[in-house]
Amino acid sequence: MGFTNPVHDRDFPDPAVIEVDGVYYAYATNSQLGNLPTLRSTDLVTWEPVGDAMPALAPWVTGGRTWAPEVAVHAPDRYVLYYTALSTAGQRQCVGRAVATSPEGPFVDDSAEPMICQLDEGGSIDASPFTDIDGARYLLWKNDGNAIGVDTWIYAQPLTPDGLALTGEAVRLVKQDQAWEGNLVEAPFLWLRDGTYYLFYSANDYGSDAYAVGYAVCDGPLGPCTKPTSSPVLASTDDAAGPGHCVLIEKDGRTWMVHHAWPPDAIGSAVPGRTMWLTELTWEGDRPVLDGPRASVPVSP
Numbered sequence: 001m002g003f004t005n006p007v008h009d010r011d012f013p014d015p016a017v018i019e020v021d022g023v024y025y026a027y028a029t030n031s032q033l034g035n036l037p038t039l040r041s042t043d044l045v046t047w048e049p050v051g052d053a054m055p056a057l058a059p060w061v062t063g064g065r066t067w068a069p070e071v072a073v074h075a076p077d078r079y080v081l082y083y084t085a086l087s088t089a090g091q092r093q094c095v096g097r098a099v100a101t102s103p104e105g106p107f108v109d110d111s112a113e114p115m116i117c118q119l120d121e122g123g124s125i126d127a128s129p130f131t132d133i134d135g136a137r138y139l140l141w142k143n144d145g146n147a148i149g150v151d152t153w154i155y156a157q158p159l160t161p162d163g164l165a166l167t168g169e170a171v172r173l174v175k176q177d178q179a180w181e182g183n184l185v186e187a188p189f190l191w192l193r194d195g196t197y198y199l200f201y202s203a204n205d206y207g208s209d210a211y212a213v214g215y216a217v218c219d220g221p222l223g224p225c226t227k228p229t230s231s232p233v234l235a236s237t238d239d240a241a242g243p244g245h246c247v248l249i250e251k252d253g254r255t256w257m258v259h260h261a262w263p264p265d266a267i268g269s270a271v272p273g274r275t276m277w278l279t280e281l282t283w284e285g286d287r288p289v290l291d292g293p294r295a296s297v298p299v300s301p
Contacts, residue, residue, distance in 0.1 A: 002298040003045045003278075005239070006261070011273025012037065014068040014126075014187070014245040017044070017258045018103060020076075024249070025103045026258070026276065027053065027081075030066040036083070038104060044251060044258075044278060044301045053105030054081065058096055060113050061085040065093065068187065068245065071103065072129035072137070072163055080163040081107045082127035082139065087114055092123030093144055097164055115166070122147040126245075129163065130190040130221055137163055138221040140173075140188040140199075151175050152184040154201055156222050173225045174216050176203060180232055182210060187245040190221060198288065199225055200257075202244035203232070207268045211242035213259065215288060233290050234259065240277060240293035241267050248281060251301045255281045261293050 008015075013029040026039040026047065034052025041047045057063055067084040074080060079100045087094040094117035098109035116124040121143035128140045137159040145152040157170040176185045181203035191198045197218040204210040212232035218225035234243050240261035247258050260274035278301065279292035 001300055002296065003300045005277045005293060005295050005297060006275035007045050007278055008039060008047050008276040009272055010275065011270070012039070012276045013260050013274040015258050015260055015276045016068075016070040016247045017249045018071050018073055019249065019251075020073065020103050025050070025071070027069040027071060028276075029068055030064065031273075035063070035066045036069055036081070036105065036107065040104070044249070044256060047276075050104050053100070054083070054098060054107040054109075056106070056108070057085065058098070058109035058111050060087055060089065060094075060111060061096065062088045067093065068126045070128050070247070072131065073103075074163060077101045079103055079107070080129070082115075082129055084125040084127065085114075087117055087123075089113070090117055090119045090123070092117065092119055092147070093125045095124045095127040095141055099164070116141060118143045121145055122150060126187045128188050128190065128247075129159070132221055133192060136221075137161065138190070139166065140190060142186040142188065146184040152186060154185055154188045154199065156190075158222075171222050173199060173218065173223045174201065174227065178214075178227065178230050180204065180210070180212065180230070181214070185214075189247050190218075191248050193283075194286075196286065197221060200246055200248070202246070206242060206244060209236040209241040209262075209264070209267060211244045212236070213244055213246055213257075213290075217286075228287070233288055234279060234292065236264070237293055238264065239295040240264065242274075243277065243279070243293050254301065256301055257281050257290060259293070
């Protein structure tokens, strides 16, 4: 028996999902539901609201622009959230981190300043944690170059074991250099399969049907990375426009891409906004394949 997309039909931009003891938690960019809107599910299809998992903002943050959250699971009682927010001092979007003892929060960031804030490169957004097979932790993000008319790069840098600070040096992995990408790449998500690191990312204007998901292949979490194709692997269909800002989640031996998309006839509209979709990821050899986004999916997760 299948299911119908979107799996959450209200505004839920930049979705990220984790699994804890058979329960899935989804987090999104701020909305009327709060700074960190959070949903809960047991099957990835039927979701119920949890509430605002970060009701209080850090001292460095001006409220109203808390974007693109992702959570790293460290232990049953320790979760580290990476998020984007407006820096009061710098007046640019910057990356912070917060900690909770439950996936439902409350996540707390008592830092006096952001974790990453590349002011001379337009700011820093879309942080995404990655844990390698040896347990080493890394953070990926994008400099918000399109905000000031410069290149956008996907960066990566090692994290300390507690996930609260960067260590080593930041490296640049990929930037916008293909026609379909427009003037930006963003929203990185790193996935390890059979010893190969796949860097999924979104590109182009999120408020248009040109927004889409591409990928690069990397030697490791710090690169180097190359783009095997010159076209996206997930793009607009008759069912959904501008799919992007994805994460991958496994369930019962299958891999699902969680992403947002617009209704084709309501691109850029506040209602319903960017809703949450599931598209299954399969493989043809070493090439990821995504058949979607589709409103009707014949087999459930």
